Amino acid sequence: MKQTPSQTVGPYFAYGLTPEQYLYDFRSLADNKMVSFTDHPEAIQIEGQVFDGQGNVIPDAMLEIWLKDSENGLFGRFGTGTETGNKFVFHTLKPKPFANEAPFLSVILFMRGQLIHSYTRIYFEDEQALNAKDEVLNSIPAERRNTLIAQKTKYGYRFDIHMQGDQETVFFDI
Amino acid sequence: MSDIIYNKFDWEVQPPHLHPDYKSTVFRAPTKPLIALKQSLAELSGPVFGDFNLGPLDHDLSKNSIVNGEPLGERIVVHGKVMNENGQSIPNTLIEIWQANSCGRYVHKVDQHDAPLDPNFLGAGRCMTDSEGNYKFYTIKPGAYPWGNHYNAWRPNHIHFSLFGANITNRLVTQMYFPGDPLLQYDPIFLGVPPKGRELLISKFDLSITEDNFALGYRFDFVLRGNNATPFENI
Ligand SMILES: [Fe+2]
Numbered sequence: 068m069k070q071t072p073s074q075t076v077g078p079y080f081a082y083g084l085t086p087e088q089y090l091y092d093f094r095s096l097a098d099n100k101m102v103s104f105t106d107h108p109e110a111i112q113i114e115g116q117v118f119d120g121q122g123n124v125i126p127d128a129m130l131e132i133w134l135k136d137s138e139n140g141l142f143g144r145f146g147t148g149t150e151t152g153n154k155f156v157f158h159t160l161k162p163k164p165f166a167n168e169a170p171f172l173s174v175i176l177f178m179r180g181q182l183i184h185s186y187t188r189i190y191f192e193d194e195q196a197l198n199a200k201d202e203v204l205n206s207i208p209a210e211r212r213n214t215l216i217a218q219k220t221k222y223g224y225r226f227d228i229h230m231q232g233d234q235e236t237v238f239f240d241i
Numbered sequence: 242m243s244d245i246i247y248n249k250f251d252w253e254v255q256p257p258h259l260h261p262d263y264k265s266t267v268f269r270a271p272t273k274p275l276i277a278l279k280q281s282l283a284e285l286s287g288p289v290f291g292d293f294n295l296g297p298l299d300h301d302l303s304k305n306s307i308v309n310g311e312p313l314g315e316r317i318v319v320h321g322k323v324m325n326e327n328g329q330s331i332p333n334t335l336i337e338i339w340q341a342n343s344c345g346r347y348v349h350k351v352d353q354h355d356a357p358l359d360p361n362f363l364g365a366g367r368c369m370t371d372s373e374g375n376y377k378f379y380t381i382k383p384g385a386y387p388w389g390n391h392y393n394a395w396r397p398n399h400i401h402f403s404l405f406g407a408n409i410t411n412r413l414v415t416q417m418y419f420p421g422d423p424l425l426q427y428d429p430i431f432l433g434v435p436p437k438g439r440e441l442l443i444s445k446f447d448l449s450i451t452e453d454n455f456a457l458g459y460r461f462d463f464v465l466r467g468n469n470a471t472p473f474e475n476i
Binding site: 068069070071072073074075076077078079080081082083084086089091092093094096097119120121123125127131133135140142148165168171173175177178179180181182183184185186202203206207211230231235236237238239240241 | 248328439462
């Protein structure tokens with residue numbers, strides 16, 4: 068059997084996929100609070116923006132984050148249409164690393180102008196030792212590797228996604 | 242760890258990232274080659290949603306936002322099966338649904354098309370497949386609507402879908418079209434799919450599911466990625 072072809076999520080996904088975030092009267096099945104800081108004082112915040120090939124911030128992208136480690140499977144979803152600066156923000160945990168593997172979060176990215184979604188990963192700046200010997204990171208040309216590494220900030224981590232250009236984010240074929 | 246490997250995107254039927262006739266792809270499509278990734282536990286797992294996540298009218302868009310009457314338009318029932326490329330049905334999997342109303346207008350605040358909103362229609366819903374991978378939901382047939390891609394650009398009637406399947410490699414967001422729609426031949430989003438895949442996006446009118454004096458029936462099957470596992474044989 069042949070795969071059903073993908074089609075764009077389009078500009079009007081919000082009331083179906085992220086309704087509560089965009090204040091529509093429909094219950095959300097997922098949001099950006101993958102964990103709460105109250106239950107998990109060790110939780111982290113990751114924020115960033117998505118840029119197009121002209122350097123403009125994309126205001127109608129939707130990100131999904133999947134964390135899978137030995138303890139948890141956590142899912143989050145957020146659109147870039149509601150925060151100032153069209154940022155995305157997630158509250159999550161830092162995944163527990165498996166042996167010899169740097170911890171990472173899986174990202175699925177959707178937007179108008181993408182007929183098919185993109186996959187990337189978020190690694191962490193403060194995991195230098197594990198990052199340095201990670202098989203996946205080492206399979207990426209050195210000059211592009213840092214596009215996958217979230218930078219530590221005062222508030223947590225910053226991870227920007229560039230669809231094109233010098234800083235184009237690494238996307239995976241999985 | 243098992244050595245099941247899920248198939249990759251089948252580019253014989255999947256649309257490319259860059260399809261210049263669909264103008265928004267020009268500055269949003271990745272330009273550098275994708276990096277091959279060995280599937281790990283993260284790719285071979287994914288979120289699981291259950292029946293308990295759904296509201297009682299989530300599967301009926303013709304009823305789930307009634308304020309003071311029935312929504313206007315042609316009532317339809319859509320059904321089908323979710324399978325993988327190996328032909329195995331995918332039970333208990335979530336299908337999310339969103340669409341324009343019968344006039345071609347989305348509730349979304351960004352939609353400025355000068356067609357009326359329907360106070361009794363939101364256009365969002367969801368359902369789960371049953372133990373055999375079958376699903377069914379009720380809605381109002383969506384209208385065509387204009388968009389800014391080029392002069393006189395109109396989207397054919399369509400319903401948007403989001404599916405998860407077995408793991409994050411199976412993720413699918415797509416659109417279902419209706420048979421015989423004259424706008425399909427002009428739509429750069431539909432035509433972004435290679436010719437071999439286009440038919441797979443067009444639902445079929447189905448008299449067997451059509452409900453007498455109530456709703457026209459359409460059939461639409463979803464096929465998610467398969468894997469290299471040897472099919473289980475009953476012996
Ligand atoms: Fe649409």
